[in-house]
Amino acid sequence: MNHSFYIIYSNTKDKFYIGETEDITLRLHKHNNHSYKRSFTKIAKDWHVVLDYKCATKKDALFLETFVKRMKSRKFIHKIIENNEILKDILTTP
Incomplete structure:
Protein backbone atom coordinates (compact mmCIF):
# COMPACT_ATOMS: atom_id res chain seq x y z
CA MET A 1 0.00 0.00 0.00
CA ASN A 2 1.76 3.08 -1.19
CA HIS A 3 -0.94 5.67 -1.69
CA SER A 4 -3.55 7.30 0.49
CA PHE A 5 -6.91 8.80 -0.24
CA TYR A 6 -7.30 11.54 2.35
CA ILE A 7 -9.70 14.11 3.68
CA ILE A 8 -8.49 17.14 5.60
CA TYR A 9 -10.61 19.64 7.47
CA SER A 10 -10.24 23.28 8.53
CA ASN A 11 -12.03 24.28 11.73
CA THR A 12 -11.73 28.00 11.00
CA LYS A 13 -13.30 27.73 7.55
CA ASP A 14 -15.52 24.68 8.22
CA LYS A 15 -14.33 23.16 4.95
CA PHE A 16 -13.14 19.76 3.77
CA TYR A 17 -10.50 19.06 1.15
CA ILE A 18 -10.18 15.71 -0.61
CA GLY A 19 -7.01 14.39 -2.21
CA GLU A 20 -4.54 11.55 -2.73
CA THR A 21 -0.87 11.29 -1.89
CA GLU A 22 2.08 9.00 -1.22
CA ASP A 23 3.07 10.91 1.93
CA ILE A 24 0.22 12.33 4.02
CA THR A 25 2.53 14.05 6.52
CA ASN A 32 -0.83 24.33 5.86
CA ASN A 33 2.20 26.25 4.60
CA HIS A 34 0.52 27.24 1.34
CA SER A 35 3.02 25.49 -0.91
CA TYR A 36 0.21 25.22 -3.45
CA LYS A 37 -0.45 28.88 -4.26
CA ARG A 38 -3.48 28.26 -6.46
CA SER A 39 -4.95 25.51 -4.33
CA PHE A 40 -8.26 25.67 -2.51
CA THR A 41 -6.38 24.94 0.72
CA LYS A 42 -4.69 28.35 0.73
CA ILE A 43 -7.82 29.68 2.49
CA ALA A 44 -6.70 28.25 5.86
CA LYS A 45 -3.68 27.25 7.92
CA ASP A 46 -5.33 24.84 10.33
CA TRP A 47 -5.93 21.81 8.11
CA HIS A 48 -5.86 18.47 9.90
CA VAL A 49 -6.37 14.92 8.69
CA VAL A 50 -9.80 13.46 9.39
CA LEU A 51 -9.37 10.43 7.11
CA ASP A 52 -6.26 8.69 5.79
CA TYR A 53 -7.34 5.62 3.82
CA LYS A 54 -4.51 3.45 2.51
CA CYS A 55 -4.93 2.17 -1.04
CA ALA A 56 -3.11 -0.61 -2.87
CA THR A 57 -2.43 1.60 -5.89
CA LYS A 58 -2.39 5.22 -6.96
CA LYS A 59 -5.19 4.33 -9.39
CA ASP A 60 -7.44 3.28 -6.48
CA ALA A 61 -6.66 6.46 -4.53
CA LEU A 62 -7.41 8.63 -7.57
CA PHE A 63 -10.63 6.72 -8.21
CA LEU A 64 -11.82 7.37 -4.64
CA GLU A 65 -10.81 11.03 -4.86
CA THR A 66 -12.82 11.50 -8.06
CA PHE A 67 -15.78 9.49 -6.76
CA VAL A 68 -16.10 11.44 -3.51
CA LYS A 69 -15.60 14.83 -5.20
CA ARG A 70 -18.35 13.99 -7.71
CA MET A 71 -20.75 13.26 -4.85
CA LYS A 72 -20.50 16.93 -3.76
CA SER A 73 -22.02 16.00 -0.40
CA ARG A 74 -20.92 16.89 3.12
CA LYS A 75 -23.27 14.17 4.38
CA PHE A 76 -21.43 11.58 2.31
CA ILE A 77 -18.06 12.87 3.53
CA HIS A 78 -19.24 12.57 7.14
CA LYS A 88 -13.71 -0.57 0.38
CA ASP A 89 -17.20 -1.26 -0.97
CA ILE A 90 -16.81 1.49 -3.59
CA LEU A 91 -13.52 -0.01 -4.79
CA THR A 92 -14.88 -3.56 -5.00
CA THR A 93 -18.19 -2.76 -6.70
CA PRO A 94 -17.99 -3.63 -10.41
Whole structure:
Protein backbone atom coordinates (compact mmCIF):
# COMPACT_ATOMS: atom_id res chain seq x y z
CA MET A 1 0.00 0.00 0.00
CA ASN A 2 1.76 3.08 -1.19
CA HIS A 3 -0.94 5.67 -1.69
CA SER A 4 -3.55 7.30 0.49
CA PHE A 5 -6.91 8.80 -0.24
CA TYR A 6 -7.30 11.54 2.35
CA ILE A 7 -9.70 14.11 3.68
CA ILE A 8 -8.49 17.14 5.60
CA TYR A 9 -10.61 19.64 7.47
CA SER A 10 -10.24 23.28 8.53
CA ASN A 11 -12.03 24.28 11.73
CA THR A 12 -11.73 28.00 11.00
CA LYS A 13 -13.30 27.73 7.55
CA ASP A 14 -15.52 24.68 8.22
CA LYS A 15 -14.33 23.16 4.95
CA PHE A 16 -13.14 19.76 3.77
CA TYR A 17 -10.50 19.06 1.15
CA ILE A 18 -10.18 15.71 -0.61
CA GLY A 19 -7.01 14.39 -2.21
CA GLU A 20 -4.54 11.55 -2.73
CA THR A 21 -0.87 11.29 -1.89
CA GLU A 22 2.08 9.00 -1.22
CA ASP A 23 3.07 10.91 1.93
CA ILE A 24 0.22 12.33 4.02
CA THR A 25 2.53 14.05 6.52
CA LEU A 26 4.38 15.96 3.82
CA ARG A 27 1.17 16.78 1.95
CA LEU A 28 -0.51 18.16 5.10
CA HIS A 29 2.56 20.29 5.80
CA LYS A 30 2.40 21.68 2.26
CA HIS A 31 -1.31 22.48 2.57
CA ASN A 32 -0.83 24.33 5.86
CA ASN A 33 2.20 26.25 4.60
CA HIS A 34 0.52 27.24 1.34
CA SER A 35 3.02 25.49 -0.91
CA TYR A 36 0.21 25.22 -3.45
CA LYS A 37 -0.45 28.88 -4.26
CA ARG A 38 -3.48 28.26 -6.46
CA SER A 39 -4.95 25.51 -4.33
CA PHE A 40 -8.26 25.67 -2.51
CA THR A 41 -6.38 24.94 0.72
CA LYS A 42 -4.69 28.35 0.73
CA ILE A 43 -7.82 29.68 2.49
CA ALA A 44 -6.70 28.25 5.86
CA LYS A 45 -3.68 27.25 7.92
CA ASP A 46 -5.33 24.84 10.33
CA TRP A 47 -5.93 21.81 8.11
CA HIS A 48 -5.86 18.47 9.90
CA VAL A 49 -6.37 14.92 8.69
CA VAL A 50 -9.80 13.46 9.39
CA LEU A 51 -9.37 10.43 7.11
CA ASP A 52 -6.26 8.69 5.79
CA TYR A 53 -7.34 5.62 3.82
CA LYS A 54 -4.51 3.45 2.51
CA CYS A 55 -4.93 2.17 -1.04
CA ALA A 56 -3.11 -0.61 -2.87
CA THR A 57 -2.43 1.60 -5.89
CA LYS A 58 -2.39 5.22 -6.96
CA LYS A 59 -5.19 4.33 -9.39
CA ASP A 60 -7.44 3.28 -6.48
CA ALA A 61 -6.66 6.46 -4.53
CA LEU A 62 -7.41 8.63 -7.57
CA PHE A 63 -10.63 6.72 -8.21
CA LEU A 64 -11.82 7.37 -4.64
CA GLU A 65 -10.81 11.03 -4.86
CA THR A 66 -12.82 11.50 -8.06
CA PHE A 67 -15.78 9.49 -6.76
CA VAL A 68 -16.10 11.44 -3.51
CA LYS A 69 -15.60 14.83 -5.20
CA ARG A 70 -18.35 13.99 -7.71
CA MET A 71 -20.75 13.26 -4.85
CA LYS A 72 -20.50 16.93 -3.76
CA SER A 73 -22.02 16.00 -0.40
CA ARG A 74 -20.92 16.89 3.12
CA LYS A 75 -23.27 14.17 4.38
CA PHE A 76 -21.43 11.58 2.31
CA ILE A 77 -18.06 12.87 3.53
CA HIS A 78 -19.24 12.57 7.14
CA LYS A 79 -20.48 9.02 6.45
CA ILE A 80 -17.15 7.84 5.07
CA ILE A 81 -15.24 9.50 7.91
CA GLU A 82 -17.46 7.63 10.39
CA ASN A 83 -17.28 4.34 8.45
CA ASN A 84 -14.44 4.03 5.98
CA GLU A 85 -15.56 0.51 5.03
CA ILE A 86 -17.77 2.35 2.53
CA LEU A 87 -14.60 3.12 0.56
CA LYS A 88 -13.71 -0.57 0.38
CA ASP A 89 -17.20 -1.26 -0.97
CA ILE A 90 -16.81 1.49 -3.59
CA LEU A 91 -13.52 -0.01 -4.79
CA THR A 92 -14.88 -3.56 -5.00
CA THR A 93 -18.19 -2.76 -6.70
CA PRO A 94 -17.99 -3.63 -10.41
